[in-house]
Amino acid sequence: MRLATLRTEDGTLAARVDGDEAVELGLPDVGAVLARPDWREWARTARGARRRLKEARYAPLIPRPGKIICVGLNYRTHIKEMGRELPRHPTLFAKYPEALIGAGDDIQIPAASDAMDWEAELAVVVGDRVRSADPRRAAAAIAGYSLINDVTARDWQYRSPQWLQGKTFEGSTPFGPVLVTADELEGELERGLELVAELDGTVVQRADTSDLLFDPAALVGYVSQILTLNPGDVIATGTPGGVGHARKPPSYLEDGAVLVTRIDSIGRLVNTARKSS
Template sequence: MRLATLRLPRRTTAARVDGDHAVEIGVRDVGELLAQPDWRERAAAADGPRHPLATADLAPVVPRPGKIICVGLNYRNHILEMGRELPAYPTLFAKYAEALIGPYDDIVLPAVSEAMDWEAELAVVIGANVRHATPEQARAAIAGYSVFNDVTARDYQNRTLQWLQGKTFEATTPFGPYLVTPDEVGGPMTMQCEVDGEVVQQADTADLVFPPAELVSYLSEILTLRPGDVIATGTPGGVGHARRPPRYLAHGSKVVTRIAGVGELVNTARRDA
């Protein structure tokens, strides 16, 4: 099953994707849907108004997650690219909901940064309360997967040892287009990022140091994960900051982020006034 959040005149709605249409489920967004214990059954049975996907205005698939937990340095090739050793534990930081944009919205390049970088990522969306989870419980708590690009202000990120300020600029982080439930996803997924038509990142999620269920289990030792929470699992090699010379997004840059079997983000970078 594939789920989306649609923007409609004066409201939003969660929807189930049926072929080339989206069927309204009857709640405001996918985050609100996931808070209901019977969300799978309700989504599968929905028979509300239908909207053509080709003209749909899609919001971030979960517009206001309670938590957005991001993982740094989680692809083996990216860790080596950045000149670091493989970590014993996940590197964690947070992002706030104001950073999120829809799958086809413009990425806002903040006026104060000259070093906005791309970071294609697989996002994990939580579908049940989970605390102190075993690996099996962690897998069962995953509602599905989505596509995420953790666009990062490298100059702000590197001002201090803490990364938050470079990671959560407003309206910089595309997320969507769908939540795809695990039964529709096979094994490892192929991820790719293009900037202005050039493939800059390409990886297989089998290269993750800490895979999704392991991350859910680890994070649940720290705090309760709740429906609609999002885990961004890290980016592979090929980021602009690691290039020599570094390469960053410019006004008008087109960024396409895709994960096979999950979906595609298509965003244009626009300089903030």
């Protein structure tokens, strides 16, 4: 099953994607769907007005998650290109909802930064309330998967040992276009999903999710030891090698650049970078 949050003339609405149509679910966004205890069966069988998907405008998949937990240094290729040792535990930081944009929205390059970098990532969306989860419970709590690009202001990220200030600039983070439920990707995820980022038509990142150091269930279990995860919370699982900051010379997003992030089994984000004045 695939779920999306669409923009309309009156705001946003949650929809189930059925082939080339979107079925309205009568709720404002996917976060509201996941808040229902019976969301899996309800969303699968709900009936509503239908829209042509090719005309849809996507809002951020979950516009205001309660938590956006991001994982740094989680692909072996990226850890090596950054010159670091493999970590024993996940490296965590946070992002705030104001950073999120839709699958086709413009990425805002702030006037304050000259080093906005791309970071294509698989996003894990939580579907059940979970605390101190063992591996089985952690896996069962995953609603499904989406795409996120953790666009990062490197010149702000490295102003201090703490990364937050470079990671959550407003209007910088594409998230969507859909939630693909965990049951639909179970076999594919185990074999590994190809994650690709393209900049102006050139592939800059290509990796297989089997290169993840800490897999989605391990991340849910780890984070749930620290705090309660609730339906609609998001974990960005980290980026593979190929980021602009690690290139020689470094390369960053420029005004007008088109950034495409895709996993064929999930979808694609197509976002144009726009420099703020």
